[in-house]
Amino acid sequence: SQTIHQWPATLVQPVGSPLSLECTVEGTSNPNLYWYRQAAGRGLQLLFYSVGIGQISSEVPQNLSASRPQDRQFILSSKKLLLSDSGFYLCAWSISADYEQYFGPGTRLTVT
Amino acid sequence: SQQGEEDPQALSIQEGENATMNCSYKTSINNLQWYRQNSGRGLVHLILIRSNEREKHSGRLRVTLDTSKKSSSLLITASRAADTASYFCATDRNDMRFGAGTRLTVKP
Numbered sequence: 001s002q003t004i005h006q007w008p009a010t011l012v013q014p015v016g017s018p019l020s021l022e023c024t025v026e027g028t029s030n031p032n033l034y035w036y037r038q039a040a041g042r043g044l045q046l047l048f049y050s051v052g053i054g055q056i057s058s059e060v061p062q063n064l065s066a067s068r069p070q071d072r073q074f075i076l077s078s079k080k081l082l083l084s085d086s087g088f089y090l091c092a093w094s095i096s097a098d099y100e101q102y103f104g105p106g107t108r109l110t111v112t
Numbered sequence: 113s114q115q116g117e118e119d120p121q122a123l124s125i126q127e128g129e130n131a132t133m134n135c136s137y138k139t140s141i142n143n144l145q146w147y148r149q150n151s152g153r154g155l156v157h158l159i160l161i162r163s164n165e166r167e168k169h170s171g172r173l174r175v176t177l178d179t180s181k182k183s184s185s186l187l188i189t190a191s192r193a194a195d196t197a198s199y200f201c202a203t204d205r206n207d208m209r210f211g212a213g214t215r216l217t218v219k220p
Contacts, residue, residue: 036210042212043200043210043211043212043213044155044200044210046209046210088152090154090155092155097204098142098143098204099160100145100157100160101145101155101157101202102157103147103154103155103156104154105153105154106152106153106154108152
């Protein structure tokens, strides 16, 4: 069966510090991968999606970036965090755009 | 812009009652999906309905889709306290977009 892992579960970082969140998927090949951010009490905002290694589509211009160095690994990064980067970050995978997405447990990021 | 928009934003009912949530979208779709999120957790996929389907059931869940009105509804029958969560709809496409969700509270 397929599983998706995200870490860390919680993170507190100062403004201006770098960020690296990792997401890995097991049990499937060539998945579509997604990064979302959810502000407190709000819906999900799609940040990036990837249909293959090295292929990243960005939905929202900002100081975040994503990379997919391996088929089942998706990394969300920032060189310098802003206060507004605080939120709940969710990684998800799907077989393709026509199928449901499966979400990881999320990372709660607080930028202080 | 957000593709899925749920209403109401919040819904509070007693255990045993039915809960109905609605979702509207803007462009043509291949499918529409409903997800559930417990507080501070990841989303769990509930049900997917394709554009050529009008109604789908899964346990106590019933989803309808009206492509002419670009709307969908999620009905939870005989609600339980454990159904308390936020419910989101989303449409297909790689840039799947979610609404802000309906926060359902089921009081025991």
